[in-house]
Amino acid sequence: MASQTAADDPLVSALPPATDYMTYLTLLEYQLTPGNLPTLSRLLSDDDGKLAEEIGWDLLKLILPMLKDTPEEGNRCLEIVARRGNPREVVVRVAEELEKLSDAVPDSDNEDGFDHGHDQDELPTFPGEAPRVHLGQMTLQGMPEQEKPAEIPSDKGTGESSIAQQTVSVKALKLHALFNMLSILHPRIKTQYPSRFLATSLPAALGAYRQVPISTVTTSSFLSMLEKIAGRKRPPLPPRTSTQGEGPSSSKPAPDVPTTAASLPDPEAKAEEEDTGVNEPSDGEKAIIFRLLDAVLLEGLDEYMSSLATQEHPSMSWTARLREYREPRRIVPGRPAEIEIWQKTPVLKERDALLAQFFSISKQMQLDASREITKLVHEDEDEDLENPYHDKDNAPSEYPTMPSQIPFPRAGVIFLHAYQSYLNPSNAEPLLTTSELTKLIAHSFPLSATPSIPLPPLQDSLLSLLYKQSLAVSAAPTTPQPSPAKFLLLISTLTQLFTITPYPSLRDSAYYIATRLLHAYPEPSVRLQIIAQTLRGDTLSTNWAEIEDELGDTEPPAPGIDEETGLTRSTSALQPHPIPLAPPQQLGPLKAVGVDWLKDEFSEWIRARAQGQAEEGAAVVGALDPSVVLLTPEDASREETGEDKKDAAPSLIDLLFPPDIVTLALSTTSSTTTSTSPGESSLERLPEFLLSIPFYISTLNLICIVLPHLPLSQHPTSALKSRIAAHLSCLDNSSKFLLGLLHHAQSSSISAAAAAASGEAGMQGGEGGGDNKHEGFLEESRADIFALEDACVRATGAWKNVHNE
Secondary structure (H helix, E strand, C coil): CHHHHHHHCHHHHCCCCCCCHHHHHHHHHHHCCCCCHHHHHHHHHHCCCHHHHHHHHHHHHHHHHHHHCCHHHHHHHHHHHHHHCCHHHHHHHHHHHHHHHCCCCCCCCCCCCCCCCCCCCCCCCCCCCCCCCCCCCCCCCCCCHHHCCCCCCCCCCCHHHHHHHHHHHHHHHHHHHHHHHHHHHHHHCCCCCHHHHHHHHHHHHHHHHHHCCCCHHHHHHHHHHHHHHCCCCCCCCCCCCCCCCCCHHHCCCCCCCCCCCCCCCCCCHHHHHHHHCCCCCCHHHHHHHHHHHHHHHHHHHHHHHHHHHHCCCCCCCHHHHHHHHHCHHHCCCCCCCHHHHHHHCHHHHHHHHHHHHHHHHHHHCCCCHHHHHHHHHCCCCCCCCCCHHHCCCCCCCCCCCCHHHCCCCHHHHHHHHHHHHHCCCCCCCCCCCHHHHHHHHHHHCCCCCCCCCCCHHHHHHHHHHHHHHHHHHHHCCCCCCCCHHHHHHHHHHHHHHHHHCCCHHHHHHHHHHHHHHHHHCCCHHHHHHHHHHHHHCEEECCCHHHHHHHHCCCCCCCCEECCCCCCEECCCCCCCCEEECCCHHHHHHHHHHHHHHHHHHHHHHHHHHHCCCCCCCCCCCCCCCHHHHHCCHHHHHHHHHCCCCCCCCCCHHHHHCCCCCCCCCEEEEECCCEEEEECHHHHHCHHHHHHHHHHHHHHHHHHHHHHHHCCHHHCCCCHHHHHHHHHHHHHHHHHHHHHHHHHHHHHHHHHHHHHHHHCCHHHHCCCCHHHHHHHHHHHHCHHHHHHHHHHHHHHHHHHHHHHHC
């Protein structure tokens, strides 16, 4: 009876030699269903491999759409095709299917398994060469930005979202199956030039990996494929017997279908050897193969890390975790530490496991992250053509003919090196110097008048490297420091980063590292220059004076992009291009940072004097003496002579205590009684003043610290004395004005609530209406206003103490 049933099955009865292979393939297009897919799997496994060799590469378009209904049986059949079909033909069809997956437009409407002319433009090939596959604009370096698909909405309540989610699921199933096939097919191909097949399939695999939403599952599948292609096979898992209740996808396979089929040899290998005399790759070919695999691994790492930017935790938090490890005092009792969060959160633990897998495979493939990051840093200096980052003379070809034609992605190299550095948190000798890290940071996040928010994973990686370098600099003052030009570029870039970064952890790390590096730099004049530009809120597009000093008598560089700093050179030293270090709304907090940096410098001088490290009247080596910095003769002479300062660069006193400070005051009107109300000009300038409160508070704190150490009695004509007095008076009046506004707003709210309760709201409509638009600003700045009041009280007290003495 069973044999009769088998004979009635068209898949069995029409099996060649009953029909020819083309006819049989046509029959399968109409007769193959998820229900009889196990029969096809058995037929492909039972013979000597002829059936899979003849029709295997055309079966993909029939089987892949069935993964949605029968994923286990579909994967088993595709694996049999990969093990027993002609690997040179099947690998081309796999690449074509992967290329379809990389299309930005979902292909859910074309699930019938029929091609529509997409794969008919094949070019002739010679023996041993993989047939060419049209890759479009897809390269190892990635797809163009505009071709990446839009994010899929996370709202599961809409029908469109469910359809999109289903499409993604089907694509993920296909992606996993095709990756598995590649891991089987490539080791089977025995040829003199395996890199030509890899150069066909791996770009397609990368394109599909980028377009199908990146997840832990797809990334693991991608890594497993690379590991197997590279020849590093893990021991097979023991067979698992499925149990009831596990769902339809885990049903037990039919007894007459083997779980795995033995891989057959490459049927074309012998013929190629007879034609060419060789079917084994040379040492040069092997170098190309491993270079190609390494490049794809780094591209995958780059894509995976970049995908984290849209998630709740947008990076690997290497910098934050390193800071907790090296400085345990940062951990606040009662608040979960970053290290603890990553150890207990399943999603974050999966990330760590994936990064460990990336790193493990890189070691297996002998990819040296330290060597590659060194090449990357010196790409402009190394003229060796073997350096893939400096390959200007080698024109790209259809297939790579030497390793240097296969570049590594910059971000991928940085990610791998940063992870390697993170694995050794106690290592006190970083590989890269501060100057080399400056070059990487300036290239990754160039200073710009319109900067874009940096990619969090890349920013975290570079900050983690720079953090370890800052520890080394602090521990060993003799550590080589960058030139003034490079150091100014580094701190300027870090400053712009922590003013535009919306992620609190990365923003705090960038500020903390910049502070450590600034105070560790040995030249006080450079530190003061950086503080001055921070108070000013902008830097120049070129460090022209410093570059000229470094060049000495050599010819100055021509206008353009400076390769050393990455900045735009101005056409003239007299016409620099200022670049803002912060957006306008962040200018107040940025200037507060500059004041705090100056306060730290003065505090170091005061501490050294208090500890007796310098004799009375002697200078403290390396520290900034507040009396020397603030009591400058030039300022006093300019105040005395009334010199016009419009065209002159603002002095440090002008930056700390600006003469055009916003002043808020009350306007007095007389009627039957005298009352006070906010002046119109004050109300207009209210938002500007509120945004500047952090800066004003910092200047008041600075006054409290330095006043006792300033010999004002020896400089009766100093501009500083009168400027501080005016600054205190202005801020004290403005503080009282703001407190009055708060009281007025609170009283108005109470009156409005009482009127509404008594039904008299209409009678109150004309009172206080002019202040309503400012109530939001006041409420958000309430804490700052009270902090300003407190700072004014303390600074005024310090000023009175100095005068009483």
